Amino acid sequence: MTRQLKNDIYGVYHLSPPAELNDIKTTVIRPATEKHIKKYLHQEVYLIQESGEDYKNITLPFIESQSFSIQWVYNILEKKAEADRIVYENSDPDNGFILLPDFKWNQKQVEDLYLIAISQKKGIKSLRDLTADHLPLLRNILKEGTEAILKRYGLRGNQLRIYLHYQPSYYHLHVHFTALGHDAPGITVERAHLLYDVIQNLEMDSRYYETRMLTYALREDEALLKSFKEAGKC
Amino acid sequence: MTRQLKNDIYGVYHLSPPAELNDIKTTVIRPATEKHIKKYLHQEVYLIQESGEDYKNITLPFIESQSFSIQWVYNILEKKAEADRIVYENSDPDNGFILLPDFKWNQKQVEDLYLIAISQKKGIKSLRDLTADHLPLLRNILKEGTEAILKRYGLRGNQLRIYLHYQPSYYHLHVHFTALGHDAPGITVERAHLLYDVIQNLEMDSRYYETRMLTYALREDEALLKSFKEAGKC
Numbered sequence: 001m002t003r004q005l006k007n008d009i010y011g012v013y014h015l016s017p018p019a020e021l022n023d024i025k026t027t028v029i030r031p032a033t034e035k036h037i038k039k040y041l042h043q044e045v046y047l048i049q050e051s052g053e054d055y056k057n058i059t060l061p062f063i064e065s066q067s068f069s070i071q072w073v074y075n076i077l078e079k080k081a082e083a084d085r086i087v088y089e090n091s092d093p094d095n096g097f098i099l100l101p102d103f104k105w106n107q108k109q110v111e112d113l114y115l116i117a118i119s120q121k122k123g124i125k126s127l128r129d130l131t132a133d134h135l136p137l138l139r140n141i142l143k144e145g146t147e148a149i150l151k152r153y154g155l156r157g158n159q160l161r162i163y164l165h166y167q168p169s170y171y172h173l174h175v176h177f178t179a180l181g182h183d184a185p186g187i188t189v190e191r192a193h194l195l196y197d198v199i200q201n202l203e204m205d206s207r208y209y210e211t212r213m214l215t216y217a218l219r220e221d222e223a224l225l226k227s228f229k230e231a232g233k234c
Numbered sequence: 235m236t237r238q239l240k241n242d243i244y245g246v247y248h249l250s251p252p253a254e255l256n257d258i259k260t261t262v263i264r265p266a267t268e269k270h271i272k273k274y275l276h277q278e279v280y281l282i283q284e285s286g287e288d289y290k291n292i293t294l295p296f297i298e299s300q301s302f303s304i305q306w307v308y309n310i311l312e313k314k315a316e317a318d319r320i321v322y323e324n325s326d327p328d329n330g331f332i333l334l335p336d337f338k339w340n341q342k343q344v345e346d347l348y349l350i351a352i353s354q355k356k357g358i359k360s361l362r363d364l365t366a367d368h369l370p371l372l373r374n375i376l377k378e379g380t381e382a383i384l385k386r387y388g389l390r391g392n393q394l395r396i397y398l399h400y401q402p403s404y405y406h407l408h409v410h411f412t413a414l415g416h417d418a419p420g421i422t423v424e425r426a427h428l429l430y431d432v433i434q435n436l437e438m439d440s441r442y443y444e445t446r447m448l449t450y451a452l453r454e455d456e457a458l459l460k461s462f463k464e465a466g467k468c
Contacts, residue, residue, distance in 0.1 A: 004259075011262045016253040025238075028245045045414050047392040049430065072242040081241040103246060111276075158281040158468065163423055180279050180424070180451055189397055189426035190414070196283065196449050215430050217414055234392065 025106050035068065039169075043219035047190065048228055052211040055128050062227045063125060063171055073118060073172045076100065087115060088148035095136040096120040099145050102176075104184075110153050113160075113179040117141045124173035127166045127193060127214070132206035138199050141175050149177060163192040167216055167224070190217045277453040281424065282462055286445040289362050296461045297359060297405055307352060307406045310334070321349060322382035329370040330354040333379050336410075338418075344387050347394075347413040351375045358407035361400045361427060361448070366440035372433050375409050383411060397426040400448055401458070424451045 001015040029036050050059060075081035076098060090096035097117045101107050105114035119137060124130070130138070146157040161178045165186055168174070175195055178184040186192060201208040218225040228234040238246040263270050284293060309315035310332060324330035331351045335341050339348035353371060358364070364372070380391040395412045399420055402408070409429055412418040420426060435442040452459040462468040 009263050009265060011264070013260050013262060015258050015260065016256055017258060019250040022250055022256065024249050024251055026247050026249060028247055029243050030245070031243060045393075047394070047414055069242075072244065075241060082239070085239075103244065159279075160281070161422075161424060180281055181276070183422075187422045188395075188417075189421055189423050189428055190395060192423035194423055194449055196447065200447055213430065213434055215428055 027103055038219070038221050041221075043221055045217045045219050046225060046234060048216055048218055048225070048234060050214050050216070052213075054228075054231075054233060055214075058227050058231050058233065059128075059167075059224065062224050066223075068170065070170050070172050073170065073174075074122075076118060077120060077122075087152055088144065090120075090140055090144055092120065092140075094121050095140050097137070097141050097145070097175075099148055099177075110155055111179055112182045112184070113149070113153060113155060113177070114182070114184060115145075115149065115177040117145050117175040117177065119173040122172065125171040126168050126173070127164050127198065127209050129173070130198065130202060130209050132202050135199065135202055138175075138195065138202070142195055142199065145175070145177060155179060161187060161192075162195040163187070164195065164198060165191055166193055166214055167191075167218075190215060277455060279451045279453050280459060280468060281449060281451055282459070282468060284448050284450070286447075288462075288465075288467060289448075292461050292465050292467065293362075293401075293458065296458050300457075302404060304404050304406045307404065307408075308356075310352060311354060311356075321386055322378065324354075324374055324378055326354065326374075328355050329374050331371070331375050331379070331409075333382055333411075344389055345413055346416045346418070347383070347387060347389060347411070348416070348418060349379075349383065349411040351379050351409040351411065353407040356406065359405040360402050360407070361398050361432065361443050363407070364432065364436060364443050366436050369433065369436055372409075372429060372436070376429055376433065379409070379411060389413060395421060395426075396429040397421070398429065398432060399425055400427055401425075401450055401452075424449055 001013050004012040004014060072081065082100060085100045086098055087101065088099040097119050099115055099117045102114040102116050105112060121137070124134065142162065145162070146160065149155055149160065150157070159180050161176075161180050161184075163176050164174075165176070176184075176186070176192075178187065201212075218228070225234065235247050235249040238248060306315065316334060319334045320332055321335065322333040331353050333349055333351045336348040336350050339346060355371070358368065376396065379396070380394065383389055383394065384391070393414050395410075395414050395418075397410050398408075399410065410418075410420075410426075412421065435446075452462070459468065
């Protein structure tokens with residue numbers, strides 16, 4: 001341990017922890033696509049204001065032109081992978097979901113608890129596709145997901161941040177559950193949408209997410225940003 | 235290195251990095267006062283779902299019972315303090331504001347740019363008090379604040395995160411401007427409300443913030459949490 005500076009009661013030190021206190025958990029993606037690599041590089045970010053029309057004219061054609069594989073999601077839904085990791089399942093094909101730990105969580109402590117609820121129903125790409133028809137699904141995820149987390153991990157609903165991303169990183173509906181005190185990635189106001197608010201908005205107006213201006217950030221190298229620039233919208 | 239799981243192209247591994255790749259910087263405070271210890275102690279946080287009725291019955295009486303001094307805000311508005319720090323002013327008593335750098339920003343680089351717009355008009359406590367009558371004020375802050383930041387610091391509107399806090403840390407209307415790439419405190423979905431969304435909501439319904447269920451987090455030691463607990467709402 002070496003000291004770098006000392007001022008009154010404050011000191012800054014450098015040290016190397018012993019191996020047993022220093023287990024590093026890492027995720028390997030192999031083979032990684034260009035998109036995987038870009039996800040982890042530092043990039044300038046720009047705010048997009050996407051109207052319902054912009055979604056139809058720019059974002060939806062972009063999503064449909066991409067072939068970002070969600071085979072791994074289907075593997076989970078079909079029990080071809082990670083079946084032993086499932087924390088809770090509601091098997092209803094329309095209003096059911098599978099709840100399991102996110103890869104980022106090692107499941108050893110609840111302080112950084114992170115689970116994902118994945119819709120059984122395919123074809124709901126994101127927040128933009130949600131209507132009042134999906135309220136039973138969303139309410140199941142909220143109620144049963146919260147109950148399953150209390151039962152398994154002992155955290156109550158008021159200790160959880162439950163939210164969707166827009167844009168999501170994959171276009172199959174899923175909901176994030178993180179410990180409220182955990183500074184998880186993607187919980188900022190320009191990306192996360194609280195499930196409570198999503199339900200409240202759809203109760204008020206079934207077409208809320210079809211018509212609403214949604215604001216989000218895109219990194220300089222994201223192909224969707226290029227589409228907005230080409231459309232003169234950024 | 236040991237493998238924990240494998241699904242399609244994704245694998246999770248555990249490893250111990252060599253010492254030369256694993257220098258840890260730490261701050262030591264010695265002796266530490268009670269106040270130092272409390273600052274670094276983990277506080278449990280709880281989510282509150284505050285209805286319009288809860289605001290009237292619990293939160294508003296709490297705010298009114300506190301003697302949160304906002305003299306420092308009035309000092310700025312009356313040019314008794316920080317007059318030399320003002321970046322932009324619209325002096326209209328109803329729809330004007332003063333824009334100045336937040337104390338957290340050293341103004342040396344735009345990567346962590348942080349400014350605050352403070353309403354000239356007194357008595358607008360928070361988001362909850364906003365109605366369609368305040369749209370001219372909010373639109374001025376958005377338009378003129380963004381223009382002033384472009385002129386002085388060179389960042390465009392799509393490189394800024396512009397938002398209000400609920401709960402705010404002081405009950406005089408103010409709007410935060412931070413660099414979009416800056417991971418500033420208080421930008422999480424359970425605290426920040428994008429000004430674009432606030433304007434959109436008030437355009438849709440003048441009573442939106444009077445009636446809406448608003449979700450936010452409170453720390454275990456916050457007095458407002460006690461009020462919610464006493465009301466059996468937490």
